[in-house]
Amino acid sequence: METVKATAEGAVPVKTKEVKAFGTEAADAALEQLNIQRRNPTPQDVEIEILYCGVCHSDLHTARNEWHSTVYPCVPGHEIVGKVTRVGSHVTKFKEGDLAAVGCMVDSCRECDYCNEGLEQYCSEGNTGTYNSPDTHLGTHTFGGYSEGIVVNEGYVLRVPDNLELAATAPLLCAGITTYSPLKKWNVGPGQKVGIVGLGGLGHMAVKLAKAMGAEVIVYTTSLSKVEDAKRLGADDVVLSKDAEQMAKYTGKLHFVLDAVSAQHDINAYLNLLRVDGSLVLVGAPEQPLPTAAFSLIPFRRSFAGSMIGGIAETQEMLDFCGKHNIVSDIEMIDMQQINEAYERLLKGDVKYRFVIDMASLKKENAG
Numbered sequence: 173m174e175t176v177k178a179t180a181e182g183a184v185p186v187k188t189k190e191v192k193a194f195g196t197e198a199a200d201a202a203l204e205q206l207n208i209q210r211r212n213p214t215p216q217d218v219e220i221e222i223l224y225c226g227v228c229h230s231d232l233h234t235a236r237n238e239w240h241s242t243v244y245p246c247v248p249g250h251e252i253v254g255k256v257t258r259v260g261s262h263v264t265k266f267k268e269g270d271l272a273a274v275g276c277m278v279d280s281c282r283e284c285d286y287c288n289e290g291l292e293q294y295c296s297e298g299n300t301g302t303y304n305s306p307d308t309h310l311g312t313h314t315f316g317g318y319s320e321g322i323v324v325n326e327g328y329v330l331r332v333p334d335n336l337e338l339a340a341t342a343p344l345l346c347a348g349i350t351t352y353s354p355l356k357k358w359n360v361g362p363g364q365k366v367g368i369v370g371l372g373g374l375g376h377m378a379v380k381l382a383k384a385m386g387a388e389v390i391v392y393t394t395s396l397s398k399v400e401d402a403k404r405l406g407a408d409d410v411v412l413s414k415d416a417e418q419m420a421k422y423t424g425k426l427h428f429v430l431d432a433v434s435a436q437h438d439i440n441a442y443l444n445l446l447r448v449d450g451s452l453v454l455v456g457a458p459e460q461p462l463p464t465a466a467f468s469l470i471p472f473r474r475s476f477a478g479s480m481i482g483g484i485a486e487t488q489e490m491l492d493f494c495g496k497h498n499i500v501s502d503i504e505m506i507d508m509q510q511i512n513e514a515y516e517r518l519l520k521g522d523v524k525y526r527f528v529i530d531m532a533s534l535k536k537e538n539a540g
């Protein structure tokens with residue numbers, strides 16, 4: 173049913189419709205079914221029926237207000253794939269029935285230097301996150317992919333390669349681009365030895381992508397149980413990081429290290445793996461600072477950097493690269509009603525390697 177939503181004073185009222193979603197009203201409350209408003213497509217908008225949505229650790233952090241910035245009610249989800257159901261009159265990139273995807277952002281200022289350089293993720297005004305950001309259309313805040321559908325400006329909607337398994341493509345919209353962007357920026361390719369620290373949702377994608385780029389890939393893990401899985405995913409070698417003798421094997425030999433660990437760990441142990449002019453890039457987000465020794469950097473002119481998601485053009489490039497190399501995430505499919513259990517399992521690392529929600533389950537009667 174359509175309603176008219178009054179936005180900020182003086183703004184043109186926006187027609188909306190109610191859709192089912194899963195979200196939470198408070199940091200200590202479980203996620204449950206609720207109804208939210210989505211705007212009708214403007215001339216530049218694409219309306220998408222969400223078929224699958226990946227579950228990112230950021231969803232959990234936000235739902236539970238662990239970053240102290242959540243606006244409630246909160247509907248997480250920024251690894252979205254689905255089918256186009258309507259397009260605005262000025263849309264040229266998509267038509268009804270197309271497969272489409274939405275990642276971590278749905279807008280940006282479009283005018284600053286970073287936006288003009290295709291780096292919308294670093295927008296000077298702050299990009300508009302797919303959830304928990306100001307919604308300038310409705311005067312509220314954005315709601316994510318744990319819902320029946322979403323409406324997004326066509327400039328922030330992505331094409332999905334036809335050959336990829338749709339459900340397993342969803343995590344590419346965050347885990348995929350978060351690892352692809354630094355690998356591309358630091359020119360990972362043939363002739364390079366690349367270390368991947370941590371074999372979780374991010375790490376397993378980094379292994380697949382770095383290998384497809386032509387690098388020799390060495391995985392670092394604390395878990396003996398992940399050794400064979402790392403090799404299955406494409407690793408050329410696996411090092412148990414608790415074993416000092418194994419850690420010494422590549423000291424001063426790696427061109428690049430991608431660190432995907434969000435727990436506390438000794439960053440100097442991995443900086444010391446780098447050769448002269450090598451770089452370690454952090455994509456994991458430990459809660460506390462990581463002490464860095466000056467002499468882990470200075471004697472070899474090493475670099476220690478960070479990276480987040482990519483811009484829209486780079487995210488599309490990543491999807492096309494994955495289509496060319498037939499790369500998707502390793503997933504475990506769940507129903508929407510299993511999300512609270514999935515969050516608890518996520519905290520324990522009990523998933524190989526990404527949960528994906530079958531959004532058809534949201535349409536079940538008594539879905540809450």
